[in-house]
Amino acid sequence: QFQLVQSGAEVKKPGASVKVSCKASGYTFTNYGISWIRQAPGQGLEWMGWISPKYDYTNYAENVQGRVTVTADTSTSTVYLEVRSLTSDDTAVYYCARELDTRHPNYFDLWGQGTLVIVSS
Amino acid sequence: DIQMTQSPSSLSASVGDRVTITCRATHDIRSSLAWYQQKPGKAPKLLIYAASTLQSGVPSRFSGSGSGTDFTLTISSLQPEDVATYYCQRYHSAPPTFGQGTKVEIK
Numbered sequence: 001q002f003q004l005v006q007s008g009a010e011v012k013k014p015g016a017s018v019k020v021s022c023k024a025s026g027y028t029f030t031n032y033g034i035s036w037i038r039q040a041p042g043q044g045l046e047w048m049g050w051i052s053p054k055y056d057y058t059n060y061a062e063n064v065q066g067r068v069t070v071t072a073d074t075s076t077s078t079v080y081l082e083v084r085s086l087t088s089d090d091t092a093v094y095y096c097a098r099e100l101d102t103r104h105p106n107y108f109d110l111w112g113q114g115t116l117v118i119v120s121s
Numbered sequence: 122d123i124q125m126t127q128s129p130s131s132l133s134a135s136v137g138d139r140v141t142i143t144c145r146a147t148h149d150i151r152s153s154l155a156w157y158q159q160k161p162g163k164a165p166k167l168l169i170y171a172a173s174t175l176q177s178g179v180p181s182r183f184s185g186s187g188s189g190t191d192f193t194l195t196i197s198s199l200q201p202e203d204v205a206t207y208y209c210q211r212y213h214s215a216p217p218t219f220g221q222g223t224k225v226e227i228k
Contacts, residue, residue: 035217045157045165045208045219061216095164105217107155107210109176111164 002026004096004112011118017084020115022096029077030054033101035108036070036081038092051079052101086119093117123148125211127220133228140196142223144209149189153213156185156194160205169194201227
């Protein structure tokens, strides 16, 4: 059974950083890319960034570029999302999602369960 | 960026009704469109990709059509378990973007 399992909820203060993990299992990790998508409370879905674990390529949304880093550890089949300089606008559920690694964006056929990040003083 | 606009933003229908949701792109995206279902408190679930290809395991009452800029998701006979928010997503060029969602409720 293939799945993506994310780390637990986080509460951070404004200005801090957060690192969320996404562990893949049940499939060949390097055959797929992983995107991070977030959903603010009561809002829609926002794509943040993507990594190809096979080629170590990344791509980021313009509005988070420079503040977000996505990395992959092929030895543990885990992808990480780090967000720095957090503000209340970063309060959201963060999802990792799998896509075919075709070097351009694709649809997402497998999702993690989501990680709630709350930014509050 | 290519923007995606869904309509309606919400709808209420009776069990057994045919339900149609529309998604429009600001530029031609060929057939690079997916549809997702999201139930409250859960992650989105892929229903359809390539505009009309049903994902494995998804009930056949769901169907998708369209190409270019105009797309449709149809539920042929609405069931109570279909209560959810539905999102379209365009891909193939960065950044992938989602519609704002359509909330489907039972009347």
